Amino acid sequence: MDFSTILLQIADGVAIITLNRPDVLNAFNGDMRRELTSAFSAIETDDAARAVVLAANGRGFCAGQDLRERLGAYEGGQAPVLGETLRQEYNPLILAMRRLPKPIVGAINGVAAGAGCSLALACDLRIASDQASFLQAFMRIGLVPDSGSSFFLPRLIGMARAAEMMFLAEPMPAARALELGLVNQVVPPDQLDSAAHALALKLAQLPTKAIAQAKRQLNLALSSPLEAVLEEEANGQAMASQTHDHQEGVKAFLEKRPPTFLGR
Ligand code: LHQ
Secondary structure, three states: OOOOOEEEEEEOOEEEEEEOOHHHOOOEOHHHHHHHHHHHHHHHOOOOOOEEEEEEOOOEEEOOEOOOOOHHHHHOOOOOOOHHHHHHHHHHHHHHHHHOOOOEEEEEOOEEEOHHHHHHHOOOEEEEEOOOEEEOHHHHHOOOOOOOHHHHHHHHHOHHHHHHHHHHOOOEEHHHHHHHOOOOEEEOHHHHHHHHHHHHHHHHOOOHHHHHHHHHHHHHHOOOOHHHHHHHHHHHHHHHOOOHHHHHHHHHHHOOOOOOOOOO
């Protein structure tokens, strides 16, 4: 697949997507929104990809909406109505990430601002460089949190801290994000790629169907009552118990050797 704003490579069970508009800290233009969604949909159907790293080139992770994209409209004295852009482009991207039956590791190298912060929050796990920061930039330009930030942020760090980030729009440094559980790990910048890749490699070797189902259960747990989650767990276990990977896991345990999971 040919992309102009991102890079995609798949090897050793791991798909690496790299945001590639470094001059504008990987701000989202229309091409990047569409290409990113296409990349996730290509990964969904490719058995060679069992885990994903979402990384970025340059010194920023993603600065959110490219504020130059609609300059024409502002200069003409008419601000664009942004609801449709969200419905048609950002929301499908966030849903594609959450519905992807494969784990996504965000490798957060620098600032993740606005919809770029939302993008980081939509990953399953986040490893951050100690230079990274998270910024709910929306309020700075008179907008409201979007692209899933209002869903993920309070669930990750609690209502009061989410309100603080959203209202004050001050950057949260990686070290604080680690304290609050917003990221899983913080590493020096030169170790970010290898740490994210090592984690994804580990995920790629786990029982693929069980990982996909665990992600479904986590998604459901975010917004469903206990009864529904218990039922989903029972359905999921009915499926997982019939996989080769489950048989292999038990066999390997009994034979005191590491398992080889084949993803079926
Ligand atoms: C940028 C951007 C950018 C263009 C840096 N656009 N060029 C909104 C609308 C539509 C529908 C859906 O939802 C949304 C959601 C949103 O995402 S709203 C939030 C949009 N993002 C922002 O408001 C963040 C704007 N950027 C910043 O505040 C700063 O750039 C941050 C704090 C991210 C980084 O600051 P610095 O490290 O000081 O970098 P810088 O400001 O010098 O930026 C470097 C270059 O990147 C610079 O270009 P230049 O040609 O001067 O070197 C910036 O203009 C460009 N850039 N963000 N969003």
